[in-house]
Amino acid sequence: MVDHAAALTTRGVAHDFGEVRALDGITLTVGPTERVALLGRNGSGKTTLLRIASTQIRPDEGRVTVCGIDLASSPASVRERIGVVFQSPALDTALTAREALRLQAALVRLPRSERSPRIADALADAGLTDRADDRLGTFSGGMARRLDLARGLLHRPALALLDEPTTGLDPIARDAFWAVLDRRRTDGAQIVATHLMDEAARCDRVVILDAGRVVADDTPTALTAALGADALWLDTDDADVLAATLTAEGVPAQAIDGRVLVRTPDARERVAALYARPDVRGVSIQPPTLDDVFAARVSARPEAR
Template sequence: MADPVPALVATGVAHTFGETRALDGVSLTVGARERVALLGRNGSGKTTLLRVASTQLRPDAGRVEVAGADVVGQPDVVRRHLGVVFQSPALDPALTAREALRLQAALVRIDRAEVAGRVADALADAGLADRAGDRVGTFSGGMVRRLDLARGLLHRPTLALLDEPTTGLDVLARDAFWAALDRRRADGAQVVATHAMDEAARCDRVVIVDAGRVVADGTPDALTSALGPDALWLDTDDADALAATLRGEGHDARAVVDRVLVVSPSARDLVAPFYARPDVRALSIQPPTLADVFAAVVGGRGGR
């Protein structure tokens, strides 16, 4: 049996806004049912890439395919495969939850015989079956986000693009949103743009984007393992100077804002000698996290 067509293939994608190069040769492949996090700080290029993939922007260079269809040459075909959840909910507050989903069903041309069942399932999945007749404008932020997710995934798209979908939600609302997203894993691929490390850790792969480029790509475990068994952080008065000094001594040291990250397979052996240094005020050591990976990769870089 042939391998399924990837949900998304981006090759050498570039895009500029005036003097700003928002995307600078991005290449990325997302498997048919893979969940991928686009992790990056604000202005890194995440949203621009999603806008290109969703046919809202035409790339200046490179090529993007969704389910084998080119976003420039076949935009109508691409849109039939897509489900998009924007940073701000795309819902009319004057509609009821049921009306909002029925409107979406008409827009994406779901067969009339299936609409009632799809809408009922979506409302139940979003935990809103008992609020189906209530207007969206009366909902809490978390309820609106869950309904917006149900709207974006109603037609069971090949590729769901979610752009920082939990921004502004409290912890409980975020958990409910992700639980709803988990229940739709079998429908197709999901690409989630985020700057939240815990959300990135829930994905099959993490692609770190900075200054319009892919600077790291791997599973959460592979990325953290690459830093070694421990991440050693040093507090100092001059991070750049200490990092330069340690590099001169043969250590892999990286200045990250006002701290220094030392990457070493024997980091624990360095604790005592580093703590005795006059240019180290304090230190901490622990198994590496995605936050450590992110800091190591982009901490000292300028974003866009």
């Protein structure tokens, strides 16, 4: 059954690259103005899923629809409704910013009467109005990334697909990039593949992929709440020894980067006793985070793809 109100639906989508199964039965529904984060290690299937949704490749199994349109039978109609931002800017550095947007307007067949105002809006969104007639070869990485996003959203797509779009940007450039995304929230759905948990936390839903399968799908709040217990981080002179000692005493502990992580339902009640230990120099309490969710849901095997 197809959800015609959804920006994207996938049903049992699978895809192989030779003997490697990149996607293994992916079933998702993305609402018309929903922002969804795709999380997963390298090789988890994020990029493959976005390549399928953007009509670059066809799945070996399953069905995909965009706004109720079947991807296999009507790829051209699907392409009219999507905007894509790749891992690297898809821009010709010999063009000016305005020329790049004019080219995009022609490619997506924007009516001529709409092109000038849309381009002006896109330049303003990207904070590049005063650089509109400068060649892209003179732009910083952050400026080029913002323009690339404005290019991908120029035609107000019903579904924007963004594959690790802020890779390589400094924090200020990343904030500016997300500000553009925020201003376009009501135009359509956004699917953002990312490795950054703070970016995932800005989304309505987080979908975690592992070995081509969905291993988590919920709101950031619900995912962290499901972990339950707070984490206790212990400062000590020898994390390995302390972790082994606590585990032997019946307190689950793990040495991580020179500190010891303790996660138990009665974590807060243990603080005083842990402070009193001579082998503990300090204790800090941390509620569950998306990093914890990711670590709990993703298998600890070597990256395969």
